[in-house]
Amino acid sequence: MEKTFADLGLSPELLAAIQAQGFEQPSPIQAEAIPVALTGRDVVGQSQTGSGKTLAFGLPAIQLADPTDRRTQVLILCPTRELAMQVCAEIHKVVSFKEGLRATPVYGGASYDRQIRALQAGSQIVVGTPGRIQDFVDRGTLRLDGLKVLVFDEADEMLDMGFAEDIEKLMESLPKERQTIFFSATFDPRIRRLIDRYTNNAATITIQQKALTVPTIEQRYYEVQGRSKTEVLCRVLDLEDPRLTIVFANTKKAVDDVVDSLMARGYAADRLHGDLNQMMRERVMRNFRSGNVEVLVATDVAARGLDVNDIDLIVNYELPYDTEDYVHRIGRTGRAGRKGTAVSLVAGREIYLMQRIQRFTNAKVDRTKVPSQEEVETKLVDQSFEKLKATLEAGTYTKHEHTTQRLLDAGFDMTDVVSALLDLWMKEGSREGEQIMEDRASAKKDRPQREFVPREGGAEGAQQGGDGAPRPARPGPAGPRPAAEGMKRLFINIGGMDNARPGDIAGIIYNTCQIPAGSIGSIDVLPKCSFVEIPEALAPAVLTSIEGATFRGRDVRMDMADREGSAGAANWAPRPPRRDEGPARDEGPRREDVGGGYGGGGGGGYGGKPRFGGGGGGYGGKPGGGYGGGGGGGFKGGPGGGFKKPYGPRRDDAGGGFGGGRRFGNNPGAGGFKPRRWDSGQGAGD
Structure with a gap:
């Protein structure tokens, strides 16, 4: 007889929460793990994504948490912010039935202030990524001295994504007396070592994984920059x-953004997500089935129950976290014996999701080179040719004999007339492509290597052009372009070297500052910083709200780009001339260095200025020799001086001081430190 949730030892509040969600029977992992976890024993569970493991560890943790104690008692670690949000959403559905309990998601890329306020208000359950959790622990914002239950969700993914050090550091700050629960899809030696180190007499529960199958359709993925996805x-x-x-995306906002971008580029696109009422949903589906809408952008939830047989292409604009969702998505193409294609756009850490999808579906998804704009244009020309050929063969066109004859009578050649018509037609049906990072990377890879030709003149030639001619001076950096009318240009201290993209910068501002969508103007990402345009009226609020935000562990700082003395203005300050842009040291006098040695006496000094030389002194023209000596001039000494003579002779200072009279001074006397270059007895600049 199969178990029910009532058989697992759950409290009435939790049973009511489960019933409200429509669950009738526990999944295998829930039936095995919940009773053991409720006893407080450590648990190690092996189960694939989508098997119900969130409730398998979430229900016991919620039941064991004390609503009267505001300290953090349950910590759930997840590898990504998406999973943390998903797990916390599931926890919220149950927590709402147990009065006094609060759950808070904590992850990077979101406002520090909002998360700090939630933690300070008291949160018994915290769900987050190891990096942000450790950050809050270091700041003292999150205290874990009252922790009762620690959960690792998708532990193998955490190690794959490089969180091992964060985990080890975090474990040092946790109470020794606690319950530890591990859930992982695989148990390789790394996971085993982690389990052996941090669990005690753990119960191991393994659920036989069902084979996930995918239709026999062509699957491939493109590894792209996040900002290149739309192009x-x-x-x-x-x-x-x-x-x-x-086209599938994970959130309603992403769906709206993709649809808006496609429509702006001339595609017949529409959206399908949870904000649409039934009448709007039916209208969208009617237009999609009839072909009036050719591209439907949807979330997984909204697409459930979607039944259209002749879908040619599925695009995962964002990969789903649940492997089964991937199978359900691509299963909507290739039906009824038709050819189907599934394409995924993979950016950043999504590559780990793609690897897991391949592992669990036992299907090979080929990585493919991003198509170039030239390939697209060639394909469009071929498509136009086939359409024109089919039209001519069918004879389904109107003969414009009069207009044709007028063009011929005007002296135009028939070939030119046809070419002009084709050009107009193809331009009208095509879109203007964008240059993306992948194009530059591909061009660089395909570029033939230049043959190395040694410059004539060796090192001297390197300072000049290859033909010996002086190399022209490098242009200084261009200043920031002026902001658009009504916009204010702001400086932000993250850039390409921080792996920041325009979408990252926009996300930081939108998540932190709560400004209306679409407010942000152009974003220029430079290596060490970036510039972003904000409506002038919103700029002060953005500068105030951004304080405390971070990007990948780095504090974010913003300032006006054009305010004198600001970080933005300083970033554009022209650099001082480099040493190699002026004449070499031995090419003659510089800066009116009339007479005397470098900083030395004898009637001159560096730059011929009295304060750097003097009649009988050394560097600085101080009495008795000055800094570094005296006597007869020269940098740091002459024959009667020495290096800092008042403090005692050092380093062969008996007859010339540091550098002596041979290297830097105009005295050919003995002594000195390592005489070299300018050995004629002349000072630098003589």
Whole structure:
């Protein structure tokens, strides 16, 4: 007889929460893990994503938490912010039935202030990524002295993503007396070492993984920059030329952004997500089935129950975290014996999701080179040719004999007339592509290596052009371009060297400052900083709200780009001339160095200025020899001086001081430290 949730020892409040969500029977991992976890024993569970493991560890943790104690009692670690948000959403559904309990998600890329306020208000359950959790522990914002339950969700993914050091550091600050729960899809030696080190007499629960199968469709992925996704999506649509396409994104906002971008580029696109009422949903689906809408952008939840058989292309604009969702997505193409194609756009850490998808589906998803704009244009020309050929063969066109004859009578050649018409037609049906980072990387890879030709003149030639001619001076950096009318240009201290993209910068500002969507103007990312345009009225609020925000562990700082003395203005200050841009030391006098040695006496000094030389002194022209000596001039000494003579002779100072009279001074006397260059007895600049 199969177990029910009531058989697992759960409290009435939790049973009510489960019933409200429509669950009738526990999944295998829930049936095995919940009773053991409720006893307080350590648990090690092996179960794939989508098996119900969130409730398997979440329900016991919630039941064991004390609502009267405001300290953090349950800590759930997740490898990504997406999973942390997903797990916390599931926890919230249950916590709402147990009065006095609060759950807070903590992850990078979001406002520090908001998360700090939530923690200070008292949160018994915290769900987050190891990096941000450790950050709050270091700051003293998150105290874990009252921790009862520690959960590792997707432990193998955490190690794959490089969180091992964060985990080890975090474990040092946790109470020794606690319950530890590990959930992982795989148990390689790294996971085993972690389990052996941090658990005590753990119960091991392994659920036989069901085989996930995918339809026999062509699957491939493109590894792209996050900001390049929309352009790559457009190129894929142009190359594949599908009749109907579904593009999947993970959030309603992402769906809206993709639809707006596609429509702006001339594609017949529409959206399907939870904000649409039933009437709007039916209208969208009616237009999609009829072909009036060719690209449908949807979330997984909104696409459930979608039944359209002749979908040619599925695009994962964002990969789902749940492997089964990937299978459900691509299963909507290739039906009824039709050819189907599934394409995924993979950016950054999504590559780990793609690796896991391949591991659990036992399907090979080929990595493919991002199509170039030239490939797209060639394909569009071929498509136009086939359409024109089919039209001519079918004879389904109107003969414009009169207009044609007028053009011929005007002296135009028939070939020129046809070429001009084709040019107009193809320009009208094409879109203007964007240059993306992948294009530059591909061009650099395909560029033939230049043959190395040694410069004539050796090192001297290196300071000049290859032909011996003086190299022209390098232009200084251009100043920041002026902001658009009504906008204010702001400096932000993160750039390309921080792996920041325009989308990252926009995300920081939107998440932190709560400004209206679409407010941000152009964003210029430089190696060490960036510049962003904000409506002038919103700029002061943005500068105030951004304080405390971080990007990948680095404090974010913003300032006006054009205010005198600001960080933004300083960033554009012209650099001082480099040493190699002036004449070499031995090419003659510089800066009116009339007479005397470097900083030395004898009637001159560096730059011929009295304060740097003097009649009988050394560097600084001080009495009795000055800094570094005296006697007869020269840098730091002459024959009667020495290096800092008042403090005692040092380093062969008997007859010339540091540098002596041979290297820097105009006295050829004995002594000195390592005489070299300018050995004629002349000072530097003589």
